[in-house]
Amino acid sequence: MSSLQITNLVHHFSANDMVLDNINLEVPEGSIYGFLGPNGAGKTTTLKLILGLLKKQQGTITLFGKPLEKNHIDILKRVGSLIESPSLYGHLTAHENLNLLQKVYQCPKTNIQEVLDLVGLAHTGKKKAGQFSLGMKQRLSIAIALLHDPSLLILDEPTNGLDPNGMIEIRELLLKLNKEKGITIIISSHLLAEIERLVTHIGIINKGKLMFEGTLGELREKQQQLLSVILETDDNEKATRIIADNDLTPCMEEGRIVLPAISKDTVAKINRQLVANGLEVYEIKAVRNDLEAIFMDFIKN
Ligand SMILES: Nc1ncnc2c1ncn2[C@@H]1O[C@H](COP(=O)(O)OP(=O)(O)OP(=O)(O)O)[C@@H](O)[C@H]1O
Structure with missing residues (x-):
């Protein structure tokens, strides 16, 4: 059973700004759902629509199995919220x-x-x-x-402006509310690190589009799959040109070449090309992206 289900939610503030672009998301009952996205991604707009604080234009919002429009008062009796300054x-x-x-x-x-x-x-x-x-x-x-x-608590960036101690206090409070009172929690944030140790589920929104939704475990699985490759040669500029000819986009970080996730075969091919072009290859290694890098990847693309 889900506490909240949103389908095909679209919202404009004016004719040519698509603030929410066909959002679909689901918050399981009993979960702590982290709604993550950079500033201006559309988090507050989504949360306001869920609470009926903004008039819905397109899509459906269902709370506790009931459509919001027809059961607004009954639903609000079961929802606690903190949106913007209290x-x-x-x-x-x-x-x-x-x-x-x-x-x-x-x-x-x-x-x-x-x-x-x-x-x-x-x-x-x-x-x-x-x-x-x-x-x-x-x-x-x-x-x-x-x-x-309430059985559902909706909090819009509740740790904004807090020092690390204040953040820990809020995190411990929310974990307690979830465990001891069984309250489902939706919490928005623009920092993965802030909610990573709190949430069970994550939705990542960027420019009004939901880029990822799943459990924290599923996000971590992506982390296992995504490997970047770091390369160092005696002439990194020349190496970068050779690599770019393979339709890859290398970038320089701290004097080393960093490549997005590529297959083992591609690594071997690039190595052969660099050596064939007279370059000394000092190092090629695969590095796992941390969760933050995966989040950045979602909001970059
Ligand atoms: N009342 C409004 N009128 C016009 N544009 C708005 C209005 N409210 C929000 N927007 C725009 O909609 C977009 C999404 O804003 P929203 O506040 O939902 O983002 P957010 O993810 O909550 O960001 P933040 O973390 O900065 O609050 C932004 O481009 C914002 O400028």
């Missing part, structure tokens, strides 16, 4: 902030202490939210999103 009352304590919003959202009062415990703010007592660190403010915003006991 609105907190700086002159109120964490408890007072939650107390106020609990009345606005008409959710059970009993949730307040539990939610404060969950996000690690139960000890903040009389301290006003305005005096909180950015990390504490983010955790209070997540607490607000949790007040009505």
Whole structure:
């Protein structure tokens, strides 16, 4: 069962800007789904459409097996979200902030202490939210999103601007919410390293197109398949010209030639050509791309 399914989602802000270009994605129930992409890729637009904060133009959005348009209120009751900067009352304590919003959202009062415990703010007592660190403010915003006991939490770049400690706190909180409360989480980010140790599933979006979707394990499998080749010769400029004649695109990095993934046969062929052209080949080695390099590859192409 999936918590969210999107099919053929298209969105324009004006006639000739395709901000979302036929997005299809699926968030399994119980997963932590990392929605990854560079600035301007279309992450916030997608998340706003999922929450009904933007009017859908084309495609279908289904949450908990029901179409969004026809079940908007019922669906929103099951979703907590944090999109863009949170609105907190700086002159109120964490408890007072939650107390106020609990009345606005008409959710059970009993949730307040539990939610404060969950996000690690139960000890903040009389301290006003305005005096909180950015990390504490983010955790209070997540607490607000949790007040009505949602089964899906949608967070748009919640670790933006946090120091490494703040990032770790949010990561541990989200893992706890997922494990202990069974909450499905969608979290957007433009940094793979930031969410790599948190997510079970990843969707990579670039220029409004979904470039990859799968489990973290499937992304790692791509890592196994992708090998770049590093070469060093006594005349790298000449070697680069010879290699480029094979329809390859070598580039220079730190005085060595770097080639995208190529087959063993091609490596042998290039080696023969370089030697036949009188070059000394000092080194040819295959290197595994790390996950970050794979992500960069998705957003480059
Ligand atoms: N209200 C709007 N009117 C016009 N263009 C918009 C509007 N909102 C977003 N855009 C454009 O749509 C594109 C996608 O923006 P979006 O905010 O969805 O990207 P993002 O992946 O969330 O990026 P970021 O990490 O920078 O927030 C960008 O080119 C942005 O300038």
